[in-house]
Amino acid sequence: MIKKGCPEEYPISLKLNGYEIAVFQLTNQDLEDWVYGYLFSEGLIDGPEDVVSVQFSEKTGTLNVALCNSFDPEQMFSKKKHYTAGCGRGVTFFSMTDVKKFNKVNSEETYSLTYLLKKRAEFAQNSPLYLETGGMHGACIILEDGSIEVREDIGRHNAVDKIIGHAIRKRLQPDRLVLLTTGRVSYEMLSKAAKFGFAVIGSRTAATKQAIQLARFLNIEVVGYLRGKMATVYTSAKRINDDLNPPAAETSSHSENCPAPAPSPSSRFGQPDEVKERLHRSALQRLSRLTKALPLSLKGGKPSKY
Numbered sequence: 001m002i003k004k005g006c007p008e009e010y011p012i013s014l015k016l017n018g019y020e021i022a023v024f025q026l027t028n029q030d031l032e033d034w035v036y037g038y039l040f041s042e043g044l045i046d047g048p049e050d051v052v053s054v055q056f057s058e059k060t061g062t063l064n065v066a067l068c069n070s071f072d073p074e075q076m077f078s079k080k081k082h083y084t085a086g087c088g089r090g091v092t093f094f095s096m097t098d099v100k101k102f103n104k105v106n107s108e109e110t111y112s113l114t115y116l117l118k119k120r121a122e123f124a125q126n127s128p129l130y131l132e133t134g135g136m137h138g139a140c141i142i143l144e145d146g147s148i149e150v151r152e153d154i155g156r157h158n159a160v161d162k163i164i165g166h167a168i169r170k171r172l173q174p175d176r177l178v179l180l181t182t183g184r185v186s187y188e189m190l191s192k193a194a195k196f197g198f199a200v201i202g203s204r205t206a207a208t209k210q211a212i213q214l215a216r217f218l219n220i221e222v223v224g225y226l227r228g229k230m231a232t233v234y235t236s237a238k239r240i241n242d243d244l245n246p247p248a249a250e251t252s253s254h255s256e257n258c259p260a261p262a263p264s265p266s267s268r269f270g271q272p273d274e275v276k277e278r279l280h281r282s283a284l285q286r287l288s289r290l291t292k293a294l295p296l297s298l299k300g301g302k303p304s305k306y
Contacts, residue, residue, distance in 0.1 A: 007135035009154040013062045016044070017071045027129070027136070027153040030162045031056055034153070035065055037165030041192040044071075048169050099191040104219045107175035107199035112241040113223070113231045116178070116202050119148060120226040123180050126150050130182075139163040142178040156183025157192070164196050175199050185211045185222060194218050200239055202226050207234050 010028050014021045014035070026034065032054045039045045045067065052066040123140040129152040130136040138152045139159040151162035160181055167177065174197030183189065185207035193201050194214070201215070202223040212234045215222045221237040233240050 004134045005132045007129070007133040007154055011061055013060075014038075015062060015064050017065075017067055019071065024158070025154065026158055028058075029129075029153070030151050030166070031063060033151060033162040033165035033169065034158060035063060035165065036168050037161035037163070037192075038158075039065070040168055041161055041164060041195050043195070048171070099187070099194060099214055100217055102191075102194045102218060103197070104217075105175065105194070105197055105199045106219070107239065109176060109199060110239050110241060111178065111200060112243045113233075114243050116180075116223060116240075117226055117229065117231060119146075119178070120180060120202065120204065122148060123150060127152055127182075138182045140180040141167060141172075142180065143172070144176045156181060157189065159183070160189060160192050164192060167196065178202065180226070184208065185224065187211045187214055190214050190220070190222070194220060199237075202231075206232075 008027060009025045011023050012026045012028075012031070013023045016039075035054050036045070036048060036051065039051070040047075045051060050068055052068050053064075054066075055064045056062070057064070119140075119142050123138065124130070126140075126148065127136065127138045127150055130138055136152045136154065137156040137159045138150055139156075139162065140148050140150045141163055142148055149163065149166060151159055151166060153159040153162060160179070160183075163179070167174070177198060178200045179193050179198045180202045181189065182204055184205050185201060185203050187208060187210040190201070190207075190211040191214070198220065200221045200223070204226050205224060207215075207222050207224045212222060214220075215235050216237075219237050220235065221239040222234045223240060224232045224234060229244065231244065233242065
């Protein structure tokens with residue numbers, strides 16, 4: 001039996017200028033990054049300069065955030081809430097229509113699938129809470145120099161907010177970063193990435209149809225199922241080099257010194273339909289010989305001895 005620790009989550013109240021926004025289930029780690037990422041993703045701040053201070057009371061489980069601008073809670077709560085899919089029942093104030101108004105991403109950076117898979121494996125090995133418990137989500141950014149930064153949380157949305165908050169506080173340029181996540185890329189996850197300006201998003205699992213539609217509209221590359229030596233590219237923003245499945249070389253490119261390619265199964269054994277016909281004919285012949293060797297005669301509805 002493999003013993004693992006238990007993932008932890010805490011109810012944490014978020015207060016902006018004294019007004020309680022909501023109580024969130026969070027992993028008690030990198031909370032200041034989460035504050036910046038969540039507030040930015042929901043359009044409550046434009047940058048780190050909008051936050052005066054962040055104070056966390058572990059005794060009361062409260063995050064007190066002072067904003068330099070006046071905060072109108074009635075205006076925020078008057079917006080329509082959209083409950084997110086999956087565990088945690090998160091809330092976002094951006095609909096798909098709102099997300100389509102975000103700026104389209106322009107980036108000339110390109111990446112190979114082999115590179116993304118390598119970084120995905122590095123990401124997994126640098127996720128201590130997941131390695132300890134087996135029950136944590138994570139988000140990672142690949143920096144321009146190839147190094148990575150990882151944030152973890154019980155919720156996939158929270159983990160993405162944390163890594164976005166880290167990038168905002170460090171004033172990193174989004175078009176030169178890659179976002180990796182352990183969770184499903186749904187439309188609200190895509191909206192967080194689009195709001196910050198990521199050009200490429202990768203996940204170890206799937207992307208939803210709505211997320212793919214938004215990604216194509218906003219010119220964002222989405223890659224799913226980054227595992228082992230496989231990946232699925234959902235979009236076509238021309239930022240991904242599929243070096244896992246290189247195009248087959250043309251026959252004319254083989255020189256006399258190069259061995260000819262091995263014959264395909266169909267060329268050695270015939271076409272699939274022909275193979276089926278041969279097998280069917282052979283089976284009928286064997287059945288015919290069997291019935292001749294073991295004749296049955298029916299008398300009175302019962303088989304007689306032979």
